[in-house]
Amino acid sequence: MKHALIVFFLMMSVIAKSQVRMNQLGFYPNAPKVAIVVTKDSADAGFTIVSASNNKVVYNGKLSALQHSSNSSLQTRTADFSKFKTPGKYFVAVKGVENSYPFTISKNVNYVAAVASLKGYYYQRVSMPLYEKYAGKWARPAGHPDTAVLIHASAATTERPEGTVISCPGGWYDAGDYNKYIVNSGITMGTLLSAYEDFSGYFDTLKTNIPEEGNGVPDILNEVIYNLRWMLTMQDPNDGGVYNKCTNAAFDGMVMPGVTKLPRYVLQKGTAATLDFAAVTAQAARIFKKFSAQLPGLADSCEKAALAAWQWALKNPNVRYDQNAINKQFSPKITTGGYGDGRFVDEGCWAAAELFATTKDGQYLYELRKYINDPMTLPNWGNVSGLGIYTLLRNSKALDLSSSETEMLKRKVLSFANAYVEAIPSNAFKTVMGKSKADFNWGSNSNAANQGIALINAYLLSKDKKYLDAALTNLDYILGRNATGYCFLTGVGTKSTMNPHHRPSVADGIVEPVPGLLAGGPNPGRQDGCKYEFLEPETCYLDESCSYASNEIAINWNAPMVYLSNAIEALQDKL
Template identity: 30%
Template sequence: MFAGFFRTAMCLLILTGLVSCGGGGGSSNTAPTPIPQPQPEPEPEPPVTVVGEGPFIVVDQFGYLPDAKKIAVLRDPVTGFDSEDTYTPGASLQVVNTLDNSVVFSGSATPWLDGEIAATSGDRIWLFDFSSVTATGNYQIVDTEQDLRSPAFAINDNVYREVLVQAVRTFFYQRAGHTKTEQFAGASWADDASHMGPLQDANARRYNSPDDEGSERDLHGGWYDAGDYNKYTNWTASYIVDLLHAYRENTHVWTDDFNIPESGNGVPDLLDEVKWGLDSLIRMQNADGSVLSIVGLASASPPSSATGASLYGDASTSATLSSAAAFAYGAKVFAALSTPEFNSYAADLRTRALRAWNWANANPAVIFRNNDEAAGTAGLGAGQQEVDDTERGFKRLVAAIYLYDLTGDISYRDYVDANYQTAPMFANWWLSPFRASIQRPLLYYTALDDATAATADAIRNRYVELWEGDDGWGAATNRRDPYGAFISDYTWGSNAVTSLAGGMFADQQTYNLGQRDTAQIRNAAAGYLHYLHGVNPLGKVYLSNMGDFGAENSVDQFYHTWFAHGSALWDSVSNSAYGPPPGFLVGGPNPSYDWDERCPGVSSLCGSAQPQPPYGQPAQKSYTDFNNSWPLNSWSVTENSNGYQTAYIRLLARYVK
């Protein structure tokens, strides 16, 4: 193009007489000697800085509180399934108001650890701090040089309110024996009451006496535990305790308008949900104070179509101690409502807690192992709810704490004083979110009136000392995980561990531990929320179907009997009519994932290789949205659990007004 333009210009000069087209004579036919043409320098190729789909800029897709620390993570994948993607941030980044596209902040990103590759993600990371942006609004992070934008996010004083509502409502969807009308469940997930047919929950029979009418018990109610429909007493009791703590740690959050059947009755909806769980434990308690261990429920999709019999397991010491703690703490909280109805309810719970404690003391080692061929219980339930001697000792210690809180009886305090040092934080100098079930009740003991001062001081001091180490404040202040949510190991249920780790920071504010100020504590704990809300290598909000609530990339499908693989209605958000309901927290990245050991030779369902991801990836990339059952066994990665949910709710509620 340039040479053609040059020749045309020369002709114009000839026509104007400024240049001659001929040689020396007018009659010569000899062509003129060509004039050398200047050649343009080739344009330099721009450096390749973006390859692939990313995500490259990850943020909390719901948003941030105005006074919170706000850090976007920019990522260049180096190892893992996305290693062929490439991104190098531009020299300047912008925070843009999506309403009018105005730039409210500009700055540069800082390399994490001078460009070191993060082992848990396989990513090279840059951090972009935009904490100075505090005005209410909706925003994106923009790399104009690379023409990239983050997902949109909000900044406001109550940015997580609707997220909390949806997370709590998952317990309504998990209710067994309760009609889910369109008014409360929505047309997409309406269903008749499940497991209320012949020989089901209202007429459940003993696991080894399915033909014995005399063994029938009314055990209706309660919650499906996870993606299976079984009801496990040890775990149900722990969910109740966690939800009660979530209530008491931020009582003004819990309003009466979460759109469940009890909404509008004058009682916070969270307590209505807790009561649903407590009522089911009441039905599980025997007259002597012992508590049945499990009810195994039939599977089907939707739940109301399940027709198989419900079978229950025998009472156990562990189930009875777990229930004693739940009854005792429930009695404390419901008595504080100070109404005639709940005064009576609390008094009944108190009596049940004492009876359970007394039976467990008289029967300290009654074991019931479900789904155990050697024990004759194969097929009863799925997960193993029974515990060993050490864990049973921890359950006794926890029950004593809540009974002391309820009664003020010093015999329970004496038991705590004599046994608190058996906890791992004392016995093994190990403070970890993996042991939150014993550590958090011990912290609660330190705040009780008339707790033994020496015991309380020992617990508080040991907690502070250990959490100042590399896995606690050392990890937070040094940003040991570039995504801001360090945990020591990624295992089955890593998202629950992440929630619990965030809770361990938040607990320092609740119990006034250490020398950290409120802003430090809240920002450290919030980093774990941000991770679950999208600040992770996948840019994934680890809650289901949250597109209507601000998430650009939330969980599309997860393992659950109701929302089963292949269901035309509920399989996935993107490829079925409805997908699963909003708000379920999935298990999360699990680098130990593998398909069934009999693959690929036995079953044609396996495929030629394990799905990657989650298989064979850096820890934080060991996740994908899938809900295949056997033999791909997605449950170890994507299944929900009420335990994951309560850990998340308890953390999230601290950031809601």
């Protein structure tokens, strides 16, 4: 075993020297095929595509001119072999640099990543054991039961005073920690539900080997339901407001889930959490009506919960979750993630859009028209209005939007996407990701995936292939065509993230990390204080478990990866 590990790490050391950066899985036969060579050599040079089975050259090409990256001191040359379409296993050879790792040209080439990123949620499940049949060597006992959670003083009401015991089991661990947050579940669930709405035919047959498989509900929705049922327990039945999170007072150490037995609390209700909840449950109600036989009453329960949450938000339009203020007033002090948000226009837009799409009630359209002319922005947990725009356009034929409003929203998305497409030629890695240094922040890989979603939506609206090709560049980025040379999805590719800031991956004694989890990605902010070898925006990534600023995982980062990778698989024949 020890010898095998030594060989493994020596192999990884050699791979790490590779200057050829590409999607480590490979390429679809008819799709664009690009590899990037990191080099300082400006001499005219060529590259070859070589068969991995017999070392025969099957394609000759010329490298592009040398290009300086605007996001680091790296210089690159592009190997474009899009004309080569023969299925098989190959590697790229360039004189003077290490050969690339092997890659495949085939149909369904990104299927492994698409399924893994969705299956990643199963490994984050709270309150249930993960059996070997489904989890393989990452099987583990159940984590936190969350059947006896305390009302924190910040959340106390007459009906539920401080210390009241409630039950809120299930859901997903949010990130590398063991807590559950409504705000971050909001964008996560909205993205996964939207993936299903946009590609329901594809997802209806996608299997991920989870316990619910075969119950007549698609696996992506089975996984969503596991978190949805937890979310429903986070709504106060007395007034419709939603608690911000279910959490320990402080983060657990690097131990397996359930090892610690510290008290768990639900925290203050807030406008952001409640509106995110309203949006998710309204969208869920719309989708699960289709599965009323398999899930009796769930759609109705979701719609009822959404309406109650909306009414609470109307009465409480500006309740900010401010953890610092809470800790000055109440005990115990809470030091886990805050997901504090002081601006609620975007949540209001998204919730109104989902409620309007589900109920067709004009009161929500009235609310929407307050926000409908606001600029398009890339969704993140603190700015979710873009999800509302996607929903309005997705359901435009069934909604009472004027043709001018629909066209305005369509132009907004296409203009937003065009700015990404136009930036590709000037990028040294020929991806949408890296349009500016601002792309590289905490959770930068979710920026790449969410940019891909924007481009997929532009494609669905226009059927213009340029948007689909552009979205593919960002999937290629996440899977290896980037300045670090890493595939950022655990368990996928030849050189992928091995040491994420993820408690089970650290504590389980298994060399390989839990699979299917997207690392945060390059982040020059380095908020964790770890020692980074590279400090420039696109290279500032550290594959060490201490690096929560660049190497943590999170459910809201995996969700756009699920959408992007599965959308590309669903649309591969259009590439």
